[in-house]
Amino acid sequence: MYKEPASFKLDIESGVIEDSKRLVRRLSDMKGYFVDEEAWKELVEKENPVVYEVYAVEQEEREGDLNFATTILYPGKVGKEFFFTKGHFHAKPDRAEVYVALKGRGGMLLQTPEGEARWIPMEPGTIIYVPPYWAHRTVNTGREPFIFLAIYPADAGHDYGTIAKKGFSKIVIEEDGEVKVINNPRWKA
Amino acid sequence: MYKEPASFKLDIESGVIEDSKRLVRRLSDMKGYFVDEEAWKELVEKENPVVYEVYAVEQEEREGDLNFATTILYPGKVGKEFFFTKGHFHAKPDRAEVYVALKGRGGMLLQTPEGEARWIPMEPGTIIYVPPYWAHRTVNTGREPFIFLAIYPADAGHDYGTIAKKGFSKIVIEEDGEVKVINNPRWKA
Ligand SMILES: [Mn+2]
Ligand SMILES: [Mn+2]
Numbered sequence: 001m002y003k004e005p006a007s008f009k010l011d012i013e014s015g016v017i018e019d020s021k022r023l024v025r026r027l028s029d030m031k032g033y034f035v036d037e038e039a040w041k042e043l044v045e046k047e048n049p050v051v052y053e054v055y056a057v058e059q060e061e062r063e064g065d066l067n068f069a070t071t072i073l074y075p076g077k078v079g080k081e082f083f084f085t086k087g088h089f090h091a092k093p094d095r096a097e098v099y100v101a102l103k104g105r106g107g108m109l110l111q112t113p114e115g116e117a118r119w120i121p122m123e124p125g126t127i128i129y130v131p132p133y134w135a136h137r138t139v140n141t142g143r144e145p146f147i148f149l150a151i152y153p154a155d156a157g158h159d160y161g162t163i164a165k166k167g168f169s170k171i172v173i174e175e176d177g178e179v180k181v182i183n184n185p186r187w188k189a
Numbered sequence: 190m191y192k193e194p195a196s197f198k199l200d201i202e203s204g205v206i207e208d209s210k211r212l213v214r215r216l217s218d219m220k221g222y223f224v225d226e227e228a229w230k231e232l233v234e235k236e237n238p239v240v241y242e243v244y245a246v247e248q249e250e251r252e253g254d255l256n257f258a259t260t261i262l263y264p265g266k267v268g269k270e271f272f273f274t275k276g277h278f279h280a281k282p283d284r285a286e287v288y289v290a291l292k293g294r295g296g297m298l299l300q301t302p303e304g305e306a307r308w309i310p311m312e313p314g315t316i317i318y319v320p321p322y323w324a325h326r327t328v329n330t331g332r333e334p335f336i337f338l339a340i341y342p343a344d345a346g347h348d349y350g351t352i353a354k355k356g357f358s359k360i361v362i363e364e365d366g367e368v369k370v371i372n373n374p375r376w377k378a
Contacts, residue, residue: 003320005299005307010289010314017316057318063252064284064342065321095253098340100199100289110194118194125199127206129246131192132254151287151340153253 008057012102015072015147017055025051027078030086032164035171035186036079043078050074051083058154065154072147073106073140080173082106087137087168089113091157094132100149101126105142109168109181110134115189117170119181122148135163139172141179197246201291204261204336206244214240216267219275221353224360224375225268232267239263240272247343254343261336262295262329269362271295276326276357278302280346283321289338290315294331298357298370299323304378306359308370311337324352328361330368 009018027040028048034040043049056069076083087109090097099108101122108128110118112135120128122138130136140146169187173180198207216229217237223229232238245258265272276298279286288297290311297317299307301324309317311327319325329335358376362369 002301002305002322005297005309005320005323006318007309007311008316008318010316012314057316059285059318064281064345066285066287066318066340066342068287068316068318068340092253096248096255096343098255098257100338108194112191116191120194120196122196125201127197127199127246127257129195129197129248129255129257131194133191134194149289151255151257153255153342154285156253 010070015055015070015102015145017057017070020055020057023054023056025086027051033086034078034081035184036081039079049076051076052085061155061157063155066151067154068149068151070147070149071138072145073138074145075140075143077174080175082139082141082172082174084137084139084172086160087135087163089135089159089162091159092155095153095156096132097130097136097150097152097156099128099130102147102149104140104144104146106138106140106146107172109137109139109170109172111168115169115187117168119170119172137163137168141172199259204244204259204291204334206246206259209244209246212243212245214275216240222275223267223270224373225270228268238265240265241274250344250346252344255340256343257338257340259336259338260327261334262327263334264329264332266363269364271328271330271361271363273326273328273361275349276324276352278324278348278351280348281344284342284345285321286319286325286339286341286345288317288319291336291338293329293333293335295327295329295335296361298326298328298359298361300357304358304376306357308359308361326352326357330361
């Protein structure tokens with residue numbers, strides 16, 4: 001039998017998709033992700049903020065089917081480093097993804113398995129094509145929530161482990177009031 | 190080697206994606222699609238209007254890769270029937286698709302290979318999940334351009350032939366100032 005077509009209401013102002021699955025990541029869920037571990041610990045103990053929320057509509061894992069999700073990535077920093085999403089490769093690494101920026105300001109870090117990194121700024125209307133094999137992480141470089149929509153193959157899956165362990169070869173910081181993309185001091189190729 | 194990540198500028202007001210491939214469908218390209226053939230002929234001879242434009246960013250046909258495109262579907266009617274896109278099944282019929290309505294008012298007709306149809310209204314913020322196997326056509330039921338973004342597997346392909354020949358089992362018309370979805374008088378199961 002055929003699956004039933006379905007429509008979902010996306011509130012572009014808030015990023016919320018009605019009747020979707022909500023996931024919340026607090027700063028305490030991101031131990032080891034930020035360079036300044038002292039600043040991380042302090043902020044977790046003080047207020048343990050929500051770093052991002054995801055609203056996802058997902059199908060069974062099957063070739064040729066599609067999932068989609070919005071992310072609301074909140075503004076904030078850990079030391080000099082802007083809030084970001086954990087970032088991942090796809091479990092099927094050759095699965096691509098399309099991102100559509102809806103609100104706020106930020107960007108995407110992408111990285112090959114060998115650690116070659118790219119930084120792409122995002123503002124409302126920016127569409128990013130994430131090619132097969134590139135890990136991807138979004139970063140909020142602004143002062144309001146950064147909201148975007150992502151569409152990805154239903155069988156892409158997530159490999160968070162590689163990034164959790166090694167991070168990205170670049171980090172995105174604020175220094176002298178400017179957004180800078182610099183080498184990650186903890187990076188080991 | 191890895192494909193390079195890429196960003197594209199979508200102008201949400203106009204629907205145009207910079208550095209994308211543009212396709213234009215005029216009414217003369219849609220012979221046989223509308224029920225009122227006299228009205229079609231008259232309008233083609235009078236002004237042959239653009240019915241819709243597509244701005245597409247497409248990859249090579251490969252499993253797990255993704256394409257995306259905006260469509261600007263203009264307001265208008267042929268007889269009582271609202272302007273629509275040709276509509277298609279996917280050549281790989283089990284490929285899904287995700288539509289995001291950006292501007293204007295309209296809806297989507299969907300249909301199974303057996304001719305079972307659905308109508309889903311669309312307004313800005315509506316996301317439609319098009320499941321595997323369903324043909325899909327969009328319809329502008331408003332008075333301004335109806336603009337939406339679609340994301341689809343790079344190996345989905347298009348089967349326009351079935352719809353070109355048989356149409357949808359439902360048509361969308363204006364009658365007494367109202368939008369009505371009625372049985373297609375020319376439909377043969
Ligand atoms: Mn992904
Ligand atoms: Mn399609």
